[in-house]
Amino acid sequence: IAGITQAPTSQILAAGRRMTLRCTQDMRHNAMYWYRQDLGLGLRLIHYSNTAGTTGKGEVPDGYSVSRANTDDFPLTLASAVPSQTSVYFCASSREGSTDTQYFGPGTRLTVL
Amino acid sequence: AQSVSQHNHHVILSEAASLELGCNYSYGGTVNLFWYVQYPGQHLQLLLKYFSGDPLVKGIKGFEAEFIKSKFSFNLRKPSVQWSDTAEYFCAVKGGDNTGKLIFGQGTTLQVKP
Numbered sequence: 138i139a140g141i142t143q144a145p146t147s148q149i150l151a152a153g154r155r156m157t158l159r160c161t162q163d164m165r166h167n168a169m170y171w172y173r174q175d176l177g178l179g180l181r182l183i184h185y186s187n188t189a190g191t192t193g194k195g196e197v198p199d200g201y202s203v204s205r206a207n208t209d210d211f212p213l214t215l216a217s218a219v220p221s222q223t224s225v226y227f228c229a230s231s232r233e234g235s236t237d238t239q240y241f242g243p244g245t246r247l248t249v250l
Numbered sequence: 251a252q253s254v255s256q257h258n259h260h261v262i263l264s265e266a267a268s269l270e271l272g273c274n275y276s277y278g279g280t281v282n283l284f285w286y287v288q289y290p291g292q293h294l295q296l297l298l299k300y301f302s303g304d305p306l307v308k309g310i311k312g313f314e315a316e317f318i319k320s321k322f323s324f325n326l327r328k329p330s331v332q333w334s335d336t337a338e339y340f341c342a343v344k345g346g347d348n349t350g351k352l353i354f355g356q357g358t359t360l361q362v363k364p
Binding site for chain 1: 254284356
């Protein structure tokens with residue numbers, strides 16, 4: 138069982154470019170989340186999905202979009218990257234949204250120049 | 251809005267010293283509380299969690315935390331740290347709605363000197 142996988146591991150991106158960060162889980166968890174981790178700010182929720190077909194906005198959703206076409210995948214898209222989106226991005230999942238522990242992926246380090 | 255505050259941003263201890271990391275949250279309703287650890291170069295791992303019941307929660311690797319509702323606190327403790335405990339520690343709270351959203355503190359970097 139792989140748990141949660143994220144791709145790419147790291148990426149350097151020119152400002153203005155479009156980028157999709159991939160997240161896949163094999164635990165059949167209903168809920169999935171995207172966080173960004175910035176020094177001194179901890180982790181902040183970008184978007185979440187409680188079940189396939191539904192998504193919601195977190196604390197810092199601007200500039201990001203997500204989709205949840207199926208249970209396993211939860212891609213995060215930056216339509217037009219800006220330097221302030223330089224961060225480490227973590228995907229997480231939990232069996233249910235409201236009560237269960239979240240498990241985290243290995244992260245994607247994104248640098249926008 | 252919910253928030254989580256971790257008072258210590260950077261802690262340096264010698265091996266065998268005792269550890270206590272502070273965590274306070276702001277939310278008046280029922281909360282679920284978590285401590286996650288991130289070892290250098292790795293992803294977040296769950297140390298322990300509190301959902302209900304005994305307010306003293308024991309986690310992995312000898313860590314424990316005490317939920318004190320009246321103080322809105324969930325401090326992490328370990329009686330004797332090891333060099334391998336060097337990591338960043340995050341307190342997080344989930345509560346109120348059914349979205350499962352976690353609100354994280356800023357993190358505390360723990361450096362244990364051998």
